[in-house]
Amino acid sequence: MDSTDHGFYGSGEEPLRSKLILVCGLPGTGKTTHAKRLEAELGAIRLSADDWMDALSINLHEEEIRGRIEALQWKLGKQLLAAGLTVIIEWGTWGRAERDQLRAEARYIGASVDLHYLSAPVETVFERIQRRGREDPPIERSAIVRWFEMFEAPTAEEMALFDEAFTSTI
Secondary structure: OOOOOOOEEOOOOOEEOOEEEEEEOOOOOOHHHHHHHHHHHHOOEEEOHHHHHHHOOOOOOOHHHHHHHHHHHHHHHHHHHHOOOEEEEEEEOOOHHHHHHHHHHHHHHOOEEEEEEEEOOHHHHHHHHHHHOOOOOOOOHHHHHHHHHHOOOOOHHHHOOOOEEEEEEO
8 A cells, every 4th residue: 555545455455435324314214223223234433413412411402513513523524434434424414405515525535425315204203203202392293394394305316416325214
């Protein structure tokens, strides 16, 4: 390996390619369960703003703090990708612009990028969020309806921009 190589090498001479997996969807669609399964199967590093906020006893709806945590996680994520690892982003990535930016930055590093989109009907999302009881005060159904209106679901055209795409509807 010469000084220009940045990838890790397996049993052959080909560098192991890093991978970014974006787990996209609204709360209550199964993102965490899915991301944890991928983390275990792939030996990946999972980055979840919710986990960090819980660990720091920060309300999950403190958007300014969430943004700073996600920025810090992405800085770490890019370092891990540059080291040849697999990184899972479990932020929900509600907007296409955010997904486009993450994909472009990861590709610039040389990583492949996959999109895993999880969805569920409003009633299922509401029931799951109520059952897990993490929000204080509890989320009202009307707020979830607003989330559905705000969320930019990936289109087939967008999904085609990723190396691999996965969709699951509950």
